[in-house]
Amino acid sequence: MAKYNVHAGHCPAGGTGSGAVGYLNESTEARNVKNSLVSTLKTSGQTVYDCTVNSNMSASACLSQIVAMCNKHAVDLDISIHLNAGGGTGTEVYYYSNDMKSKAAAISAAIAKALGIKDRGAKQNTSLYVLRNTKSKALLIECCFVDNTTDKAAWNAAKCASAIAETLLGKSVITTSTTTSLTSGFRYQGHVQNIGWQNYVPAGGTAWVTGQSKRLEAIRINPDGITIEAKAHIQNKGWVDYGKITKDTIIGTTGQKNRLECLLLKGNIQYRVHVQSSGWTAWTRADGVATMGTVGQALRIEAIQIKKV
Ligand SMILES: [Zn+2]
Numbered sequence: 001m002a003k004y005n006v007h008a009g010h011c012p013a014g015g016t017g018s019g020a021v022g023y024l025n026e027s028t029e030a031r032n033v034k035n036s037l038v039s040t041l042k043t044s045g046q047t048v049y050d051c052t053v054n055s056n057m058s059a060s061a062c063l064s065q066i067v068a069m070c071n072k073h074a075v076d077l078d079i080s081i082h083l084n085a086g087g088g089t090g091t092e093v094y095y096y097s098n099d100m101k102s103k104a105a106a107i108s109a110a111i112a113k114a115l116g117i118k119d120r121g122a123k124q125n126t127s128l129y130v131l132r133n134t135k136s137k138a139l140l141i142e143c144c145f146v147d148n149t150t151d152k153a154a155w156n157a158a159k160c161a162s163a164i165a166e167t168l169l170g171k172s173v174i175t176t177s178t179t180t181s182l183t184s185g186f187r188y189q190g191h192v193q194n195i196g197w198q199n200y201v202p203a204g205g206t207a208w209v210t211g212q213s214k215r216l217e218a219i220r221i222n223p224d225g226i227t228i229e230a231k232a233h234i235q236n237k238g239w240v241d242y243g244k245i246t247k248d249t250i251i252g253t254t255g256q257k258n259r260l261e262c263l264l265l266k267g268n269i270q271y272r273v274h275v276q277s278s279g280w281t282a283w284t285r286a287d288g289v290a291t292m293g294t295v296g297q298a299l300r301i302e303a304i305q306i307k308k309v
Contacts, residue, residue: 002168003075004041005136007051007066008034009082015056020085022147024155030081032157032279033143033164037079039280039305040165043206049073060129067133077103078138079164080130089148090118094140096131098124104139107167114163115154117144156213157279158302186226188306191218191254208303213276215259215300218252221245226308228267229288233295235259259300262293274303285309 008030010019019026034052041048051069053062070078084092091112093104104122112119125131131138143160144151187200190207193214200222201207208216221228223245230242232251235258242249252260265271266288272281273292276299284290293301 001045001047002077003047003049003073004168005049005051005070005073005075005078005134006034006038006041007053007070007078007080009066009080009130009140010059011053011056011062017057017059017062020083020146022085022145023149023152024083024144024146026083026085026146029083029143029146029155029157033081033161035280036158036161036274037081037164039206040161041168044165044169046169047075049075051078063129064133067130070130070134070136070138073136075136077168078130078134078136080138080140082140082142084142084145085147086145087147088120088145089150090120091115091144092120092123092142094123094125094128094131094142096124096126096128096138100137100139103167107139107141107164110163110167111141111143111160114159115144115151115156117151117154156277158274159213162212184224186222186224186308188219188221188304190216190304191220191250191252193217193257193259196254203306203308206303206305212302214302215276216252216302216304217256217258217260218250218254219260219263219304220247220250221306222247223267226267226269228265228269228286230266231264232260233262233264233291233293235261235298235300239264260293261297261299261301262291262295263301263304264288264291268309269306270309271304271306273301273305276300276302283307 010027011017013027093108095104189200265286269286272283
């Protein structure tokens with residue numbers, strides 16, 4: 001198992017050090033990639049430190065804070081997530097030392113292939129602040145161009161994150177999140193478009209994966225003694241109230257091609273969902289009030305994670 005520092009390269013959107021804005025917003029999309037990448041790496045057992053700066057400041061102050069956070073941990077790799085600007089198209093990955101060239105090239109090729117855009121490849125750069133000042137080995141990924149219509153049309157943050165994760169892990173991230181089949185304890189499973197029921201995963205596991213552009217159609221939770229109430233907003237049906245669920249309650253539909261759009265859970269759990277085109281929501285206590293997902297936007301939930309409180 002490896003250790004990673006991962007960060008989105010700029011301040012939150014709308015501030016002074018927030019990066020490039022074009023058809024895409026660099027700050028927002030880099031965070032979407034970062035969230036998905038951190039989650040996928042953690043799900044597969046890696047140690048991951050999120051070194052993203054979440055307040056607004058100048059670009060240079062943001063960079064120095066990022067580097068300070070990175071240098072608190074000795075890791076196998078620092079990963080800086082950016083989107084490019086300036087009139088090009090495609091993916092490129094910057095590296096500092098020659099021993100990182102092949103990994104940079106592999107990540108660039110994987111993202112370009114996943115998105116179907118140009119692979120600009122690995123580029124050595126010894127002047128970029130983050131590459132120059134991080135103590136561990138580092139890569140700076142320019143996922144695509146925010147100011148290019150081809151890149152904008154092809155953009156998918158979850159696919160981009162999956163491509164990075166799969167290159168780092170050397171295996172498909174689908175395999176890692178569906179191989180655990182549990183028969184006891186708190187567990188849950190997802191029913192996925194064209195695939196059907198997936199294996200049960202334990203608390204904190206990912207029911208289905210991100211980056212596959214498939215809708216979650218239903219979930220089933222074995223509460224193992226926890227009292228959980230559930231409501232779901234389902235495509236073509238609207239809100240359905242399941243009341244107190246059991247291990248047999250199917251939250252959502254099967255065989256009807258309806259996406260789960262929003263969930264409202266209540267119980268001693270916290271949860272988050274991965275929403276089409278916007279990525280993971282924040283972890284939220286299932287208080288029976290907070291909804292996870294969207295209503296009226298025709299966006300599918302693609303994955304869910306649940307933890308016991
Ligand atoms: Zn940038």
